[in-house]
Amino acid sequence: SYELTQPSSESVSPGQTARITCSGDVLAKKYGRWLRQKPGQAPVLVIFKDTERPSGIPERFSGSSSGTTVTLTISGAQFEDEADYYCYSAADDNLIFGGGTKLTVL
Amino acid sequence: EVQLVESGGGLVKPGGSLRLSCEASGFTISNAWMHWVRQAPGKGLEWVGRFDSETRDGTTDYAAAVKGRFSISRDDSKNTVYLQINGLKAEDTAVYYCTTMWTGLDYWGQGTPLTVSA
Numbered sequence: 001s002y003e004l005t006q007p008s009s010e011s012v013s014p015g016q017t018a019r020i021t022c023s024g025d026v027l028a029k030k031y032g033r034w035l036r037q038k039p040g041q042a043p044v045l046v047i048f049k050d051t052e053r054p055s056g057i058p059e060r061f062s063g064s065s066s067g068t069t070v071t072l073t074i075s076g077a078q079f080e081d082e083a084d085y086y087c088y089s090a091a092d093d094n095l096i097f098g099g100g101t102k103l104t105v106l
Numbered sequence: 107e108v109q110l111v112e113s114g115g116g117l118v119k120p121g122g123s124l125r126l127s128c129e130a131s132g133f134t135i136s137n138a139w140m141h142w143v144r145q146a147p148g149k150g151l152e153w154v155g156r157f158d159s160e161t162r163d164g165t166t167d168y169a170a171a172v173k174g175r176f177s178i179s180r181d182d183s184k185n186t187v188y189l190q191i192n193g194l195k196a197e198d199t200a201v202y203y204c205t206t207m208w209t210g211l212d213y214w215g216q217g218t219p220l221t222v223s224a
Binding site for chain 2: 033035042043044045048049052054086088090093094095096097098099100
């Protein structure tokens, strides 16, 4: 079965660039997506199809892909970006999720 | 505008049954794959199951952890997908979300919480 691996935590200073990686064999043939989830709230899609940003998501959020790894980049991180971030993909028509990365902005 | 609204969660005793609903608007569910995902307290996201679009014969599939107890169905007249859960266990306590991919974009509902406790 497929797996997606991401770091459990990352930290970034305000105004600096945060990068969260997600690795898994499935990403070599399927798109990666990223969700942002703040405490007590539903997940919000911030990146789809590896690099696309939904309307309403700030331009500081970007995605990239290389081989079996996708990366979420937050350029000029703000305090409001502190949240859990999950990568996920569709494998064999099912959804698989990374374990989530807690991003701390301090 | 695409929207997904889940409902039906609550407090249920172990061994009981419950049906969760996901009402869709802005698209026709029979043309889309509909997934259910859950999140236990303090844990990550876990795929539960899916209902295929009509082009894929409307088949279903489930995660191994829930197969046999969970069942997904669809009412096209109400544009609503359901998640039937039988034999509820404490470990089914979670927020349940429905999600779909429509015209290349993923959409998520706000979730409905389920607590299984005596």
